[in-house]
Amino acid sequence: GAVVSQHPSWVICKSGTSVKIECRSLDFQATTMFWYRQFPKQSLMLMATSNEGSKATYEQGVEKDKFLINHASLTLSTLTVTSAHPEDSSFYICSARGDSDYNEQFFGPGTRLTVL
Amino acid sequence: GQNIDQPTEMTATEGAIVQINCTYQTSGFNGLFWYQQHAGEAPTFLSYNVLDGLEEKGRFSSFLSRSKGYSYLLLKELQMKDSASYLCAVLDSNYQLIWGAGTKLIIKP
Numbered sequence: 001g002a003v004v005s006q007h008p009s010w011v012i013c014k015s016g017t018s019v020k021i022e023c024r025s026l027d028f029q030a031t032t033m034f035w036y037r038q039f040p041k042q043s044l045m046l047m048a049t050s051n052e053g054s055k056a057t058y059e060q061g062v063e064k065d066k067f068l069i070n071h072a073s074l075t076l077s078t079l080t081v082t083s084a085h086p087e088d089s090s091f092y093i094c095s096a097r098g099d100s101d102y103n104e105q106f107f108g109p110g111t112r113l114t115v116l
Numbered sequence: 117g118q119n120i121d122q123p124t125e126m127t128a129t130e131g132a133i134v135q136i137n138c139t140y141q142t143s144g145f146n147g148l149f150w151y152q153q154h155a156g157e158a159p160t161f162l163s164y165n166v167l168d169g170l171e172e173k174g175r176f177s178s179f180l181s182r183s184k185g186y187s188y189l190l191l192k193e194l195q196m197k198d199s200a201s202y203l204c205a206v207l208d209s210n211y212q213l214i215w216g217a218g219t220k221l222i223i224k225p
Contacts, residue, residue: 107158
């Protein structure tokens with residue numbers, strides 16, 4: 001089946017630093033990648049949708065200058081949390097969609113970000 | 117607006133059967149997904165329905181009625197490892213996934 005990797009699995013950083021999270025589709029070409037954030041005991045919240053080679057589309061309320069998304073190739077998307085603050089601490093999950101018959105999204109394992 | 121409703125929490129007994137319901141109101145419909153998510157992990161795909169009826173896959177089955185905007189996930193022969201959150205998600209007319217808040221399923225011995 002389709003595999004999506006995410007790196008790092010967890011990261012702890014100081015307030016004010018920037019953190020980059022990578023999302024890779026390992027055995028298929030992802031035309032679209034999605035970035036989600038999930039707070040404890042809450043559902044997934046879509047942050048942005050990115051298509052390879054074009055600018056990401058951000059959901060309402062998500063600051064695009066704070067959460068920089070780059071989808072430079074069909075197998076790699078990165079999310080950079082700039083000037084992270086404790087309130088940015090969350091579980092960040094990426095998913096990738098290929099060209100399957102029913103547009104299934106394949107999820108990465110997630111990245112646990114803790115900002116001190 | 118777009119809305120997906122599912123119960124917040126359910127409890128069932130090991131070996132029993134449980135049905136998790138999901139109702140939706142979305143702008144367009146291109147299919148409904150069920151995902152399982154264990155605590156601290158990413159969601160994993162369980163099922164996809166785009167036509168009315170029941171799809172069976174081992175111990176898990178998923179049902180869809182498009183006219184009623186309704187789906188359910190049926191879990192049989194419950195095992196302790198089935199304790200997780202179950203997320204219902206609908207693919208709308210823009211092929212955007214609209215997520216429910218998830219149902220936390222607690223399995224008791």
